[in-house]
Amino acid sequence: MKQILNIAYYEMMHILKERVLFLMIFFVPLLYASLFGLVYVSGILQHVPLGIVDLDHSKESRDVVSAFENTPDFKVIPEVTTYAALEKGMKTGLIRAGVVIPEDYSQKLSQHQLTQILTIYDGSNLIYGFNTRKYFQQVLNTFSADHTAAYLSGLGMTKHEITNVMDTVSYSMEIWYNPTLSYATFIYMGLALMIFQQIGLLGIGLTATREKERNTWIQFLSAAVSPWKIFLGKALPYYIANFFNYGLVMWVAVRFVNVKIEGSVALIVLLGLLFDIIVVSAGFVVSVYVPNSLLVTRYLMLISVPIFVSSGYSWPSTHIPKIINELVRLMPYTWMAEGFRLLTVKNLGFSYLVDKIIVLIVMAAISLFFALTFSKRRKPPAQTGLAVNGSISYPDKSCLRL
Structure with a gap:
């Protein structure tokens, strides 16, 4: 145990001395x-810039304009x-949607003829397109x-009669799990888990390569x-730091970004612990068998x-x-992200997550096995390649003593 703690202390000293590594692990x-929180903090897309072209200029057409002005979903741009x-506003991005009221709108309306209002939206951005189409339907319906x-009331029908006519067929709609359709x-959390994975892999992935380059x-x-003691000593600081970041990111998500995170705390912790084991173990194996820091960085960026x-x-x-689909099912992120979503957004219990948890346990066991039993056979250091950890430092031999 003393050897493991000594190696962990030595690795922690490296983290504290290497400014870039320290910032990468604790601040990045x-x-x-x-x-990402600032980008997605609004969660719901509202105030879509809207241009209205009123070719009729009648009281009836102004009622249409008022309907769009009085909803928070749109922001009418008066210059258009x-x-x-x-057309120019759509090209330049001044507006993202448009409404064109035909010049014979009031005339056809008074004659009870079919009249159409043209609605246009920018489909180059699917988030804008999806939401704008939905908002158009809501306002116009x-x-x-x-x-x-109002027309039926003018015919002398009572409020009760009007309600019976208009409610002949009705429907109700419920949105489960994410009722506000919050994009955040x-x-x-999918992006946050990817950050957790990549920063964790990169941090532990540079440990052995740093020693090789020096x-x-x-x-x-x-x-x-023993190899397992070297691994545990090297991995312990990163394992603790990664799990700390896991909790910190969730706190930011709930406190500042208003992300929905529900479900069993024990299951959230379990998923985090398993994913952390996989990330740290796999990163250490990569560091042991890849010749230099540059290649580690390249490989992790590519995936x-x-x-x-x-x-x-x-x-x-x-x-x-x-x-x-079959290829990505070999990746722990696929199972972790899906399990985390089922747990925190749908608030599902263990029985719905058991397959994800079993797969993560198997992946953690496999990655731990290779990390704990790595070969101590020396390989010649790579003669070329950029050293990401550039300063000169040597381990105190006392950390390897019994």
Whole structure:
């Protein structure tokens, strides 16, 4: 135990001395989490910039304009009053949606003829497009219902009769799990878990390569210290720091970004502990067998984007090609992200997460096995490649003594 703690102390001293490494482990996760939090803090897209072209200029058309002005979903831009201005505004990004009221709107309305209001939205951004289409339907459905009720009232029908006519067919709608359709609840924790994984892998992934580049790894390999003790000593500071970051990011998510995080605290902790074991163990194995820090950095950078995109977190796995689905199921992030969402957003219990937990346990056991039993056979250090950990420092031999 003393050897493990001595190695852990030695590794912690390196973390504290290496300014970049220290910032990466203790501040970058919080920095990234705060940055993403600022981006997604609103959660719900409102005040969509809207241009209205009123070609009728009647009382009836002004009622339509008022319906859009009196909803928080849209923000009417007064500078846009012509079709040419509408086109220009859509091109420049001044507006994201438009409404064109035809010049014969009031005339057709008075004659009870079919009249159409043209609605336009910018589909180049799907988030804007999805929400704008929904908001258009809400505003125009409400306006149409009010207009119909006013017409029936003019015919002398009572309020009760109008209600019976208009409510012949009705429906109710409920949104479960994310009732506000908050984009922050949908995407934020997926990005945060990816940060947790990549920073954790990079931190532990530079431990052995740092020693190789300084030619001090030989002291660990030649010392009478078991491989599992070297791993535990090297990994302990990173394991603690990663789990601290896991809790810190969730606190930021709940406190400042208003992300929905519910479910059993014990299960949240269990998922975090298992994922942390996998990240630290896998990162150490990479560090042992990859020759230098530059290659470690390259490999980890290459895998981050594909894993997130194809994991099924942001795009449904049912609509991802089967071969890609099978490949990403080999990655712990896929199981962790899906399990975390089921737990924190849907508030599901252990019985719904058991398959995810079992897979993470198996992955943790496999990664731990390879980390604890790495070969102490010396390999010649790489002669080329950038040393990410550049300062010169040597381990105190006392950390390897019995």
